[in-house]
Ligand SMILES: Nc1nc2c(ncn2[C@@H]2O[C@H](COP(=O)(O)OP(=O)(O)OP(=O)(O)O)[C@@H](O)[C@H]2O)c(=O)[nH]1
């Protein structure tokens with residue numbers, strides 16, 4: 393039995409997944425994480441490092457890493473790539489001025505070898521704002537249709553109302569589970 | 577979803593060894609068992625409290641929903657004024673209902689949550705439909721932008737021209753949905769104001785302003801300032817974050833949940849911030865407590881949901897200065913003697 397097969401078996405037994413949440417600063421990553429976990433979102437500060445949360449959902453143990461997105465922190469993102477099963481890319485759908493930044497950061501990530509096997513969920517967040525762009529517009533602006541290297545999906549959501557957070561995470565888990573927990 | 581403890585901490589038998597400690601260990605083990613039983617009991621009790629809360633939620637939600645539906649159905653055949661008033665009330669109640677749902681999410685089952693979310697959605701749709709039919713569209717044109725609603729993203733279709741893609745190199749996708757996002761941009765030497773009605777719960781963008789005085793009387797959901805030079809910008813309570821980029825030589829005042837300041841120099845911020853303010857790539861930014869006031873400030877504070885008693889204005893995190901214990905040279909507290917007390921009109 394090869395090493396990879398052993399690893400796979402181990403994961404299978406624990407049904408454990410590692411999710412990495414990234415995106416520009418102010419996108420709403422920490423708010424999504426806390427809302428998903430049913431915590432108060434009114435006291436969240438800009439992340440000066442990272443948060444890790446372990447929670448159970450649908451019989452899986454999720455280790456979710458939420459890393460700060462300020463410019464000065466982005467060079468540290470790579471420290472968190474290892475053994476990521478799912479990448480959650482969070483976009484502030486009302487921040488039209490930084491969509492190009494957002495697109496560039498995402499395409500750089502997708503070239504990373506250590507993220508090669510990860511499933512990509514794009515959250516088009518802040519859909520509650522009247523001026524937010526639709527998920528179709530975000531999909532176009534980020535050129536998601538050009539992604540051939542990863543399984544991906546974009547979901548419009550709002551961390552403030554909680555809308556669609558479950559839908560997104562459920563899709564992600566299903567996709568990952570289909571990849572890593574089913575027989576070779 | 578079942579949140580579990582962050583990281584399990586077993587009260588294991590670490591460290592000591594030897595028979596002399598055995599008794600103590602057994603005692604500890606016993607204690608741990610008792611605690612475990614207690615914990616389970618408590619969890620069970622919490623469970624039943626959650627169920628009770630769930631019942632309460634369902635019935636309250638249903639009553640309120642019926643009430644809004646009643647209001648909406650009474651719109652048909654009514655005159656303009658009555659429709660306007662009923663729609664307003666229906667909207668306000670729906671917003672309350674959404675809040676109620678948000679606050680209850682912690683203990684609701686997924687099924688209930690989705691059900692409630694769907695009910696809210698259908699209320700919102702009905703409100704929009706009635707408004708569309710009974711009242712002419714109020715176009716939200718804001719600011720002096722000469723361009724019309726520009727590159728509204730075309731409906732996604734397979735037939736889209738292959739070269740339609742990337743927006744200009746400027747990196748700015750703007751103009752889209754100009755009727756929805758509030759903005760002032762490209763102005764010089766102006767006095768600009770917005771009323772509460774115009775900015776309530778919206779995302780407001782101010783960009784490329786110089787030598788302007790701006791007064792935003794109301795509570796937007798979020799506020800972005802970009803390329804601001806020598807301006808005085810005052811804004812009521814912002815329910816989420818204020819994002820400032822490339823601002824110089826200006827005076828700002830607002831209340832918000834988070835303040836994120838980038839590439840900003842020689843700027844004073846009169847601030848009420850309930851979580852934290854940060855600076856990145858900034859120089860000579862100074863902070864003072866929020867002191868601007870206007871007649872409807874109290875109401876706007878309430879509408880924003882911000883905690884008025886929690887103001888961390890003097891604690892600024894500098895992302896370029898992570899040396900613990902040594903204060904950042906990039907920001908400071910504005911000395912009391914230098915603070916503005918009279919804000920004028
Ligand atoms: N209106 C609205 N505001 C949101 C939403 N999600 C997050 N926010 C607000 O956006 C601001 C930034 O949210 P955070 O969760 O701190 O953003 P982040 O992505 O973790 O930012 P960094 O930690 O700097 O990387 C906060 O003021 C949130 O309240 C949303 O869905 N709608």
Ligand SMILES: [Mg+2]
Nearest residue numbers: 421422438439
């Ligand atoms: Mg964060």
